[in-house]
Amino acid sequence: MTYEQVRTLKPEAFKRFCGVQATTFSEMVTALKQKQQEKRKTGRPAKLSLEDQVLSSVAILARVPHLLSHCPRLEYQ
Secondary structure: OOHHHHOOOOHHHHHHHHOOOHHHHHHHHHHHHHHHHHOOOOOOOOOOOHHHHHHHHHHHHHHHHHHHHOOOOOOOO
């Protein structure tokens, strides 16, 4: 799912999908946009928008404890 699709979800569904509230997500994106403006642009431009990059990161991190509970050889610390 892209950020454009996720942002239309109800707050409960947004948090269930991302693991964070919509306001927290917006604060993360704002902080990263400010940091990105300070950087000097080099290399190829990103294919995903900053919002989609943050969305994919937090969505994966929200599922890590659940995924590790299904792998008995890996320990979650």
